[in-house]
């Protein structure tokens with residue numbers, strides 16, 4: 001293995017592998033270093049990979065064996081109180097044709113599969129013996145000379161490159177080491193995700209969720225699922241398993257003195273969820289930090305001389321209520337970082353004045369455009385009413401509306417007035433409604 005590369009990538013998650021695929025196709029010589037035993041070994045997500053960048057990286061990926069679990073054609077958002085669940089449900093045949101709007105993935109399978117595709121791309125490149133995917137190695141230090149990044153150190157070994165792409169994920173110690181982020185990220189910019197994978201025989205899963213072929217369901221939850229803690233729940237269908245979990249604000253969790261696992265257990269026992277996971281066996285449990293998508297958490301810059309930051313290492317993530325978008329943001333930013341490095345190679349220039357093209361490309365892409373447009377929605381989702389008063393009110397209304405009691409039935413408007421009175425106030429609702437209308 002030669003020790004000077006065009007590019008070194010730290011991290012073999014979605015951002016790192018997307019950068020690697022782009023570099024292999026661009027005939028750059030690179031080294032990707034992943035600390036896990038294999039790509040995906042350490043990674044957690046809900047997880048739905050949204051958007052269509054996967055089709056750019058692996059054309060016609062849907063014809064391949066392995067990789068994704070199911071394509072999403074059925075989406076549901078559920079408001080919960082202790083006993084009830086009121087859902088907005090959308091299913092469309094428009095989502096049946098590839099390239100899909102979203103696919104469910106299990107990261108230990110998906111990342112390993114994508115790494116295999118990168119290896120194939122390396123083998124068909126102009127430098128099949130000069131680019132490498134190296135696993136089970138922890139990068140401990142980013143090497144710098146006169147303020148310019150020149151390589152990395154892993155144990156006693158040093159590797160040098162014209163450009164380093166940091167794709168180390170949310171625990172971005174190296175990004176902090178080179179001064180692009182403060183040593184401590186404020187706790188209100190961080191959440192914790194907990195997740196179980198529950199195995200269920202494929203035919204039972206298909207029947208239970210009315211799935212055909214490789215179609216799948218995503219269900220997001222808000223309200224009692226988080227026991228009033230800022231955050232929400234998710235249930236996604238895989239080939240023969242269910243991913244069930246929660247993303248909870250760290251600050252609120254601490255203030256309410258709850259533990260993520262206890263909240264997850266309560267969520268599992270909710271009647272609506274218990275029925276969906278009945279008979280399924282927990283085969284995996286994981287927990288991982290996750291950014292809240294607050295744009296204030298972005299590092300002070302996403303590049304400096306000889307280095308680019310991609311994916312969640314740069315807190316590129318959006319959770320504006322409709323979906324968590326971390327993997328697609330990681331994919332697009334990894335691709336854009338690698339394209340910038342390829343431009344740098346052509347120009348023989350890896351200074352910050354060249355690498356700032358990465359920032360421009362991200363600003364012009366949906367990643368930073370959407371993070372900016374939907375910031376108000378991100379903040380709205382941090383308001384306490386969203387986790388208790390609003391879901392309670394919706395379920396209260398639902399219970400009245402769907403009850404036939406043998407007594408005279410009030411008009412729906414009267415039922416709604418009563419629910420509002422019990423859980424909130426007109427004034428609060430108008431304020432929230434205006435904010436919601438503006439932010440989404």
Ligand SMILES: Cc1cc2nc3c(=O)[nH]c(=O)nc-3n(C[C@H](O)[C@H](O)[C@H](O)COP(=O)(O)OP(=O)(O)OC[C@H]3O[C@@H](n4cnc5c(N)ncnc54)[C@H](O)[C@@H]3O)c2cc1C
Nearest residue numbers: 011013014015035045046047048139169193311312326327
């Ligand atoms: C519970 C949960 C649910 C989520 N649900 C979704 C979802 O449904 N959809 C979605 O789009 N996003 C979701 N996300 C967010 C998403 O998982 C992340 O945004 C995404 O994985 C970020 O990709 P990445 O490549 O930047 O980082 P990661 O996937 O974290 O990859 C970073 C890689 O770098 C490696 N690494 C780190 N440090 C070093 C080092 N020093 N040396 C060598 N290797 C190193 C790690 O081992 C890892 O493989 C969820 C997250 C959580 C926790």
